[in-house]
Amino acid sequence: MYAILNHASLRLGLLAAAVASLIACSVEPTYERPEAPVSDSFKGVSAAGDWKTARPAEELPRGEWWKAFGDATLDRLEAEALAANQDLLAAAARVKEARGLNQVARGGLFPTLDAGVGATRQRVSEAAQREGSTAYQNTTVRAQVGFSYEVDLFGRVSASVHATEAELARSEALFQSVRLALQADVAQNYFVLRQLDAQAQVLADAVTLRQKALELMEARFDDSEVDDLDVSRARAELATARSEAMSVERRRATAEHSLAVLLGKAPSEFALPVEPLRPVALNIPAGLPSSLLERRPDVAAAERAMAAANARVGIAKAAFFPSLTLTGAGGFEGDSLGNLFNWSNGAFLLGPLAGTALNIPLFDGGRRSGNLASARAQYEEEVALYRQQVLVAFREVEDNLADLAVLRRQTGTQQEAVDASARAAELSRTRYLEGATDYLDVIDAERSLLQARRAAVELQGVQAIGTVNLIRALGGGWELSPRPLEGADLAVQP
Structure with missing residues (x-):
């Protein structure tokens, strides 16, 4: 008897060892991140003059990059957008969905257990019995626990888990990419509003100046010092300035409505007080090009898509190998509830009730080969998309570095144009009052001054927006990699 038990234990041990060796034999390809074209430095850093490649000061907030602008109104708007934007709410829901799918896949690593109680009532007719037997009825009551477990022989289950984990990441x-885009859009729309406020202030000054000029022309016309032509020209210049101010007012209303939608509000519920744009001059550290591979969320998303595609290749390859599913059930059977749980009424079933436990694929008309070829092609596609995304990231950084380098010089040159135009306008007015020139020279000089001042304000707005674009191209903030998402990150209120 001892020898028989010992022999049975030996067989069970050998079977367990064989199963364990098969479980360890995964056919999923080992994933390694493909190489991408990465340069040693950004070309635009040297072109930007005194731009630095070091990390920013430690007092600058990490992640909340917009606080570097030192604008309390912008800080408040960013917080409101992160709490109520509907696109961000949808992105948060997609993350929760991916977490649920990952949980489903991970459940495949464990057996499933279920329990139940039920009864059957059966009547067997005389035709179903032997000749001479009479029909009878019986009742069977069952209480049992069942289990099922797919042994991960060749890594199909683990590859499925790896794919869903990569999809979750x-x-x-x-x-993170949607959140960064939202933060950048809020900042850009905010600076557009402030730029329009500054333009409105410039036009308001021009309207005031031209109103005074018209009053002067009318007074001189009453004294017969000028004719009606100069009065009409002054009146036309005043009306033109007022019309341009109305155009800016219309554009501001549209920009304000766009900002309201980003904040998750109806345009009728949002109004931002007028405040002209203050010059923005931030030196954003570009860092090393290789840091973009970890910092930019869209690049990280493309890399995780590759990892998921690689795992799906393993799933397709595992379909060529046998699969083993262990099933069983155990419990009690009786003819009534009263004697159901008697020990003598115990019953069990090991193995499938129908079919086989070990399934070996033989022929499927090429379906598995087609699935494997498709999975490999999808992986190749994700590799190409990843490398393209890396190139796009580098191009966006270089574009914004070059833009801001030129804008800094252009802003100084434009200020020289404003100063010269203001001097020319002042001289032309003095010469006109002295009778040394006609009013057309005054109009031309004042038009040039207005155009120069509006161009200077516009450049300030473009510089602020360009700074936001550079921060966005760098991945937002100065963290080398985004921290893992927590529940509070996804708790966006509808």
């Missing part, structure tokens, strides 16, 4: 990276 991709969803989280895409959420």
Whole structure:
């Protein structure tokens, strides 16, 4: 008897060892991040003059990059957008969905257990019995626990888990990308509003100046010092300035409505007080090009998509190998509830009730080969998309570095144009009052001054927006990699 038990234990041990060796034999390809074209430095850093490649000062907030502008109104708007934007709410829901799918896949690593109680009532007719037997009825009551477990022989289950984990990481990276895009859009719309406020102030000054000029022309006309032509020209210049101010007012209303939608509000519920744009001159550290591979969420999302595609290749390859599913059930059977749980009424079933436990694929008309070829092609596609995304990231950084380098010089040159135009306008007015020139020279000089001042304000707005674009191209903030998402990050209020 001892020898029989010992022999049975030996067989069970050998079977367990064989199963364990098969479980360890995963056919999923080992994932390694493909190389991408990365340069040693950004070309635009040297072109930007005194731009630095070091990290910013430690007192600057990490992640909340907009606080570097030192604008309390912008800080408040960013907080409101992160709490109520509907696109961000949808992205948060997609992350939760991916977490649920990952949980489903991870459940495949464990057996499933279920329990139940039920009864059947059966009547067997005389035709179903032997000749001479009479029909009878019986009742069977069952209480049992069942289990099922797919042994991960060749890594199909683990590859499925790896694919969903990569998809979850991709969803989280895409959420970070949506959040960064929202933060940048809010800042850009805010600076557009402030730029329009500054233009409105310039035009308001021009309207005031031309109103005084018209009053002067009318007074001189009453004294017969000028004719009606100069009065009409002064009146036309005043009306033109007022019309341009109305155009800016219309554009501001549209920009304000766009900002309201980003904040998750109806345009009728949002109004931002007028405040002219203050010059923005931030030196944003570009860092090293290789840091973009970890910092930019869209690049991280593309890399995780590759990892998921690689895992799906393993799933397709595992379909060529046998699969083993262990099933069983155990419990009690009786003819009534009263004697159901008697020990003598115990019953069990090991193995499938129908079919087989070990399934070996033989022929499927090429379906598995087609699935494997498709999975490999999808991986190749994700590799190409990843490398392209890296190139796009580098191009966006270089574009914004070059833009801001030129804008800094252009802003100084434009200020020289404003100063010269103001001097020319002042001289032309003095010469006109002295009778040394006609009013057309005054009009031309004042038009040039107005155009120069508006161009200077516009450049300030473009510089502020360009700074936001550079921060966005760098991945937002100065963290080398985004921290893992927590529940509070996804708790966006509808």
